[in-house]
Amino acid sequence: MNGARSLLTTLAEAGVDVCFANPGTSEMHFVAALDTVGGMRAVLTLFEGVATGAADGYARIAGTPAAALLHLGPGLGNGLANLHNARRAHTPMIVVVGDHATYHKKYDAPLESDIDAVAGTVSGWVRRSTRPEEVAADTAAALDAARRGAVATLILPADVSWSDGADSAQSAAASAEPAVDGEAVRAAAETLYSGERTVLLIGGDATRRPGLDAAVRIAEATGARVLCETFPARLERGAGVPAVERLAYFAEAAAEQLAGARHLILAGTASPVSFFAYPDKPSDLVPDGCAVHLLAPHRGAAAALQRLADDVAPGTTASLAPAARPELPSGELTAFTAAAVIGALLPDDAIVVDESNTAGVGIAAATAGAPAHDVLTLTGGAIGYGLPAAIGAAIAAPHRPVLALQADGSAMYTISALWTHARENLDVTTVIFDNGAYDILRIELQRVGATSGTEPGPKARELLDLGSPAIDFVQIAEGLGVPGRRVHTAEEFAAALADSLAEPGPHLIDAVVPSLLG
Amino acid sequence: MNGARSLLTTLAEAGVDVCFANPGTSEMHFVAALDTVGGMRAVLTLFEGVATGAADGYARIAGTPAAALLHLGPGLGNGLANLHNARRAHTPMIVVVGDHATYHKKYDAPLESDIDAVAGTVSGWVRRSTRPEEVAADTAAALDAARRGAVATLILPADVSWSDGADSAQSAAASAEPAVDGEAVRAAAETLYSGERTVLLIGGDATRRPGLDAAVRIAEATGARVLCETFPARLERGAGVPAVERLAYFAEAAAEQLAGARHLILAGTASPVSFFAYPDKPSDLVPDGCAVHLLAPHRGAAAALQRLADDVAPGTTASLAPAARPELPSGELTAFTAAAVIGALLPDDAIVVDESNTAGVGIAAATAGAPAHDVLTLTGGAIGYGLPAAIGAAIAAPHRPVLALQADGSAMYTISALWTHARENLDVTTVIFDNGAYDILRIELQRVGATSGTEPGPKARELLDLGSPAIDFVQIAEGLGVPGRRVHTAEEFAAALADSLAEPGPHLIDAVVPSLLG
Structure with missing residues (x-):
């Protein structure tokens, strides 16, 4: 078999059966092998940063790694921010980066770049397969590294992918838990x-x-x-x-x-x-x-x-959080009334992907007594994580509702993730906290003392403003195949959230809220 | 003065007066300094890849570097693909990457990463200022490197940015042309x-x-x-x-x-x-x-x-391309009739940013005798270049019409660039060649022999398909503040293009064309 089939077979036999992909020419044999090797679901994303964020979200919920398929150095670069978050989360992940054919690299073709150097900054394990015969063992080693909580990056040159001579798959044993010290x-x-x-x-x-x-x-x-x-x-x-x-x-x-x-x-x-x-x-x-x-x-x-x-504490049992939901609020939609709506309506067994940033200030308190749920957070601080991670979470747990709580500025980093929400008909409700600003930076500008206690000047204010023009998230969502709705009051938000949660498939709610700074 | 002011003053005095920015907390002193140091226009983008692509487009037209301001390692990662293109274009560019304070790095805070390693893969020059006293000289050295046709990356730790002790600016002399051999x-x-x-x-x-x-x-x-x-x-x-x-x-x-x-x-x-x-x-x-x-x-x-x-060839003069435009076509909109429309209507002194990929197959011939124009191309093959580069080109030449010819799949990589088209009211007409597929990959899948001459299987086909759901570029554009229009025939395209070119400001035309493969 060729290297691509060896890779796919090894992954699928080890239980890695989802690949978030954004392929290019050098990955075409991997793409073709998806049809000849069974057992791998390939999920298309429109940007590599969506693929890597989805693989992170998947593994956090599934507990087992997904693969992400990226195209050469620039594709790895596009995926880097969410690989950074995955590294910080100790997420198990297999990253396959297609490269030029081994013999082609010396020609310094336009897409040639130092993949190894970039991969090294986010990966706990990096290897480059140089012959098809190596692919199965390299994949097994990547799996082992991933299962220990690493981003494991396998660089797969096109000729290694297309050449025959690869072994049949070796199954990698699951890594043992480390012993308690x-x-x-x-x-x-x-x-x-x-x-x-x-x-x-x-x-x-x-x-x-x-x-x-x-x-x-x-x-x-x-x-x-x-x-x-x-x-x-x-x-x-x-x-x-x-x-x-x-x-x-x-x-x-x-x-x-x-x-x-x-x-x-x-x-x-x-x-x-x-x-x-x-x-x-x-x-x-x-x-x-x-x-x-x-x-x-x-x-x-x-x-x-x-x-x-x-x-x-022998023989003790832990106190458990009591069930308690806030009342559904009315009136102005703010970070706090929005949080109360979420606390009041959060469904059973939800997965909350939280990239709400400043607008999320009230959510932890408002959901403390909501039905048990998982929260995934922005482990590495690299924004643009939430909408992609929601893809992975929804695919890992197709029967659980996913609620993506998303700051507006951060949402725009990987907004095309919504298209994959629609394409895969994922049960994801995205709430955009739309305050028309990089509100966290308005706060940080003061906290770092950059303006010496005075008001920021017009150029600084303009660089933190998202309101000119206002971003219409409903139009963008619908352009990407996700039905959207804009809400301005707590009542409207509650109605929209209840409707979205009741209807399977993806939805987006553009929740217009004021800046925390007023 | 502090390091941030020293940097800005040195840049502005050397004629670098545009900065494409996507700042974060570690860059807040740079942001604040924009208001205290004159002479620098800051242009906000919603994603670092837009900032770097814009800086590339700017320099290709202006002939002098712009600056791009990026936030830490993940921001550099987000900007990497278009820096790769800039490296391949030998574009002069100053990239400022904010980093954690020097004394903070050892704590391995969540956003800590190896900026130097990533920057090295795309930069002809990389330096890290370690004290405010170094910033002016480092900036001058970066300018010198940039003017020789390099991406020059200056890593600026937050404390170097905020601490006093920096020199006043040293002006960097323009680099001499290399001597003819x-x-x-x-x-x-x-x-x-x-x-x-x-x-x-x-x-x-x-x-x-x-x-x-x-x-x-x-x-x-x-x-x-x-x-x-x-x-x-x-x-x-x-x-x-x-x-x-x-x-x-x-x-x-x-x-x-x-x-x-x-x-x-x-x-x-x-x-x-x-x-x-x-x-x-x-x-x-x-x-x-x-x-x-x-x-x-x-x-x-x-x-x-x-x-x-x-x-x-002493005393000779070169033959010049004669003026000649195609007739305005009618009927079905295809890659070729669309090209004829562009050739018939291309305005004087246009800048064409070409990321049309397969759909652009007819454009060179159709525009060979159109009024003189510049074409910017995808030098490094890292897609997502066109919409950002159009920003930079339009800012470098505000009185020239910019025509961004853009493949649909590639457009989605940096689609938020449209928001900056609107925010800066740039005279950019974007034409999306909307064939609902990664058409180039359909071709490459066959050319690399991945399917051994047989038809691709369903999984492979699905990974190259953008039609499910169809991406509505008109809604997306309008959501980002750019008026949009969808066209299905040559006549509709001609009317839309004529209208867009006649009206200043940004426009998007979603040109629905068939796949080259039929």
Whole structure:
């Protein structure tokens, strides 16, 4: 068989059966092999950044990797921002980047570029297959790396793809969970027994029920405070799930949450730092005099927490968030009334893809007692994640409703994702928080002291404004095959959201809200 | 002054007075400085790939660099594809990538990534300012590199941007043209005198009138054949301009153009190679037994050709393309009738940004005798170039009409560029060639032999299809503030194009054409 078939067979036999693709000429044998090798669903996107974001969203929900098929260096570049987010989420992903034929590279044809260098910046594993005979083993190695929580990038030259001589597939064994570090568990237990103020900061695989359950048991038994990292890859929450507060985005607020801690135990996450630097403010959010203890890295954090809970909280059960929904609000649509509508109407077992940025300020509180749901967040801060991730989430869980909460400015980065929502008839409701501005930057412009306390000048204001012309998200959505509706009041939003959730398939609601700055 | 002001002052004093921007938090001091430092126009784009493509289009028309302001590694990634095109075009460009504060980088905050590695793949010059005192000199060095035809990337950490201590600006001297290589000119003259069949392949700065004039004089005096590289950065053509044929995109056609040549003289371009590799076809397009001679690299090629023309064709003048327009066609709108409409109506002194791909097959012939115009092409093959480049071209030449000829699939890569067309009220008419498919890939799927001569299977066909759902470019354009109109016949297209060209400001025409494959 040729290299392309070897790759597809190896992937499909290992259970990787979805590929988000945006192919070009150098990937045509991969494309052709989709029809000769069974078991792979190929989902077309109109931009590589949609393909990589979709593969990320898929893996966060499915727990197993999807593949993303990209075209040469520029295609990898287009996919890079969402690969950055995937790297930060420790998402398992197989990225296949087609390249020129091995013998063609020396000619420096127009599309020639240094794929390896770019791939290295976002990949935990990169390899270039140089002969068809290598493809099956390279694919198996990529799978192994991906399953350990990496973006695994396999560069596949066109001639390796089209030449015969490839092995039949080798199935890759599923990677074992890392062993719990007993010494780290004992040290954490001692810290918790010390009686000194302790914060348990969780992330990685600890933000799903087993990890949350253990973390809350530990906190309730010892008086420690549990916090979740600011941008978890996948956080389970809602009624019936042990509730944890997230570390705040703004450093000042995060510092308050951590104030007075003498110990910080990390389970599945890194020591907290400010998202950006600000003049005369610390980058490191660990309070002075606070000792940091690593219980477990991103994988195996839930298991380590369970062991720790059995040590320090034997026989206990965690408190669960009670069911509670806000009343449906009326009147002006704001970030807060919109959040209340979402809290009131969130369906059972929803997946919330949250790239709402400033407009999402009220959502966590409003949905705390809504039916249990998963939240996927912008782990790497590279905007343009939400609409693509919603594709992957909906394909991974076709019977779960997906709610994409999306800031307007960020939505425009990968707006063509809506077309794939329509093409695949995905049950995704997109809510655009349409405040006509890069509102976060209006806030940051002040926070970084760039205007020295004075009002920003006209050029600065103009660069943060999206209102001239106003972006008509309803027209754009309909142009891409997704029915859209614009709402200006809480009542209109509630009606539109209820309708969208009741009707299968994709919808978009353009929720016009004021800037947080008024 | 702080680093941001130093940067802006140095740029503005050197005549770099346009910046295409998509800023984030780490660039807020740059944004604020726009109001305190005069002389810089900041143009907001909704995606970094639009900013970099616009800066490329600007420089190709203005002849001087614009700046592009990008946000950290993911922003650079988003801009990478069009930087790749700019690198291939030898476009002068200043790319400013904001980074985390120097002291913040070690904390590996969520947006931390290896900017330097990614920048290195597309930049002829990369530097990271580490102190405000360095910014003026670094900016001057970037300017010097850019003017020599490079993407010059300056990485500006947030604290370097906000800290005082920067020098006042140093003005950078304009770079001198490279000297003509007299030995290469003599060798080329000898080759031309040999009487052996010779092709003169031109590119770089030789595709504007002085270079074209010299090349055609040489060809007419010596019997050599002159060809232009397949994807020139900027080609002047039309009535009154010496006409040169472009080397074909498909290798088979290019091989025919070069067949029988014993000598190939390169002026401003590299030795021709196949755009992609194909099984059992050569990558190198130079015929067997043909000697290759380099007359001049991309800069200075026009001057070298002029010297050569004075040697081998003294006192001659080049033939000029006669004025000739096609008749306005009627009936079905196809790639060819659409081309005839464009040829019939192309206004004086137009800038044609050509990313029409397969649908553009008839345009060169149909516009050969239209009023003189410039054509900007997809130099690096990274699609999503046309709509952004049109922004830059229109800003560089506000009194010239810009016609963006745009394939549908490629348009979707950077569709948000239309919003900047509207925001800046640019005189850009966008024609979408809407065939509902990645038509080039349908052709390439066959050419690479991926389906072994049989019909492609359903999965392969589906991955090359854009018709389900159909993309409504009129709705999308209007959602982004650009009036749109869909046309199905040659008459409708002619009426829409005439109206669009007559009315200042941006317009989009969705020209529904059949696939070339029928």
